[in-house]
Amino acid sequence: MTAHLIDGAAVARDLKSSLAVRRHDGVGLATILVGDDYGSKAYEARLRRLAGELGVPYFPQVLPATATQSELSTVVSGLNAREDVSGILLLRPLPRHIDEAALFRVIAPEKDIEAVHPENAGLLALGVPRFVPSTAASVFQLLDTWLDEAGEDRADFYHHAQIVVVGRSNNVGKPCVCLGYARQAAVASVDEWASRTGALQRHTRRADVLIVAAGRAGLITAEHVKPGAIVLDVGINPVTDERGRVRMTGDVDFSSVAEVARAITPVPGGVGPVTDVWLLRNTVLAAEAPRLEEVS
Ligand SMILES: NC(=O)C1=CN([C@@H]2O[C@H](COP(=O)(O)OP(=O)(O)OC[C@H]3O[C@@H](n4cnc5c(N)ncnc54)[C@H](OP(=O)(O)O)[C@@H]3O)[C@@H](O)[C@H]2O)C=CC1
Numbered sequence: 001m002t003a004h005l006i007d008g009a010a011v012a013r014d015l016k017s018s019l020a021v022r023r024h025d026g027v028g029l030a031t032i033l034v035g036d037d038y039g040s041k042a043y044e045a046r047l048r049r050l051a052g053e054l055g056v057p058y059f060p061q062v063l064p065a066t067a068t069q070s071e072l073s074t075v076v077s078g079l080n081a082r083e084d085v086s087g088i089l090l091l092r093p094l095p096r097h098i099d100e101a102a103l104f105r106v107i108a109p110e111k112d113i114e115a116v117h118p119e120n121a122g123l124l125a126l127g128v129p130r131f132v133p134s135t136a137a138s139v140f141q142l143l144d145t146w147l148d149e150a151g152e153d154r155a156d157f158y159h160h161a162q163i164v165v166v167g168r169s170n171n172v173g174k175p176c177v178c179l180g181y182a183r184q185a186a187v188a189s190v191d192e193w194a195s196r197t198g199a200l201q202r203h204t205r206r207a208d209v210l211i212v213a214a215g216r217a218g219l220i221t222a223e224h225v226k227p228g229a230i231v232l233d234v235g236i237n238p239v240t241d242e243r244g245r246v247r248m249t250g251d252v253d254f255s256s257v258a259e260v261a262r263a264i265t266p267v268p269g270g271v272g273p274v275t276d277v278w279l280l281r282n283t284v285l286a287a288e289a290p291r292l293e294e295v296s
C-alpha cells in the first residue's frame with residue numbers, strides 16, 4: 001500500500017473530547033428508525049452508545065417498515081413538541097411508500113440537525129448553514145485535517161482542486177457538493193446514470209479529491225482513480241464472508257485503490273466514526289444556539 005491512511009478514529013476522538021465538556025439543559029437526541037436497513041441499524045447502535053458515553057439523553061423511536069406516512073408525521077410532530085429533545089434524526093433510507101421530502105418538512109427547523117428541512121437545506125445551499133449535515137461535515141473535516149498534517153496550504157489546495165462526488169442523495173452527496181463550493185473548489189457530481197452510461201470512470205479519473213457515497217460495495221477500483229488523488233469512502237455496505245458472518249465494507253475497493261491514491265479513508269474507521277460525533281455535536285448546538293430568527 002502506498003497511500004496514507006486517513007485515521008477517522010483519531011479525528012473522532014479529538015472531536016469527542018471537545019464535546020464532553022459541553023453539558024446543557026435541553027440537550028437530547030431522538031432517532032427514528034423505520035424498518036431494518038443495515039446501515040441505519042449500525043448507525044443507530046453507534047449513536048445509542050455514543051450518547052450514553054457523552055451523557056446526552058437519547059430517545060430512539062423504532063417503527064416497522066409498514067408504518068404509514070401519517071404515523072411517521074405524528075411521531076415527528078410529537079418530538080418537535082418535546083422540550084427534552086434538541087435534535088431529531090430521521091434515519092434513511094425510508095420505505096418506498098413514504099414521501100421523504102414531505103416528512104422532512106414536518107421536522108421543526110431548529111431541531112433538524114441533518115439540515116433536510118427545506119429551510120435548512122436552503123441555508124446550506126446559500127452557504128450560510130444553520131447545521132452542517134454530519135456525513136458531509138465528517139468528510140471535509142477528515143480532508144481538512146489531513147491536508148494540514150500533510151503540510152498543504154488548505155485554501156491553495158482547494159482553489160486548484162477538482163472534487164468529484166459519486167452519489168447525490170439529499171443528505172450525503174448534495175451536502176458534500178455544497179461544502180466543496182464553500183471551499184471554492186471545482187466540484188462535479190455524478191449519480192447512477194454515470195455508471196449506466198459507462199461514463200463513471202471518465203468523471204472519477206479527473207478527481208483530485210474523490211468522495212464516494214453510492215452505497216455499492218466495491219464500485220470504485222484503481223482504474224477509476226487518478227494517481228495521487230485523495231479518496232474518501234462514505235459507503236457502508238454489508239458483505240457476508242466465507243464463514244457466513246456479515247461485516248461492513250465501503251464503496252471503494254480499498255486494496256487496489258490504496259496502491260494509486262495519495263491518501264484514503266478505510267471502512268470501518270474512516271468517515272463513519274466522525275459522522276457519529278458530528279451528529280451529537282449538532283444535537284448540543286441545537287440546544288445552545290438561539291433560533292435563527294433571533295439572530296440579526
Ligand atoms: N459513513 C457514514 O458516515 C455514512 C455512510 N452512509 C452510507 O453511504 C452510502 C450512501 O448513502 P445515501 O447517500 O444515503 O444513499 P442513497 O441510496 O440515498 O443515494 C445513493 C446515491 O448514489 C448514486 N448511485 C447508486 N449507484 C451508483 C452507481 N453505480 N454509480 C454512481 N452512482 C450511484 C445514486 O444515484 P441515483 O440518484 O441515480 O439513484 C444516489 O444518488 C450508503 O452506503 C450509506 O449507508 C450514509 C451516511 C453516513
Ligand SMILES: Nc1nc(=O)c2c([nH]1)NC[C@@H]1CN(c3ccc(C(=O)N[C@@H](CCC(=O)O)C(=O)O)cc3)C=[N+]21
Pocket residue numbers: 039040041042043046089090091092093114134135171236248267268269270271272273274275276
Ligand atoms: N439520515 C441518515 N443519516 C445518516 O448519516 C445515515 C442514515 N440516515 N442511514 C444509515 C447511514 C449509515 N450511517 C453510518 C454512519 C457511521 C457508521 C460508523 O461509524 N461505522 C463504523 C463501523 C464500526 C463497526 O465496525 O461497527 C466505521 O465506519 O468505522 C455506520 C453507518 C449513517 N447513515
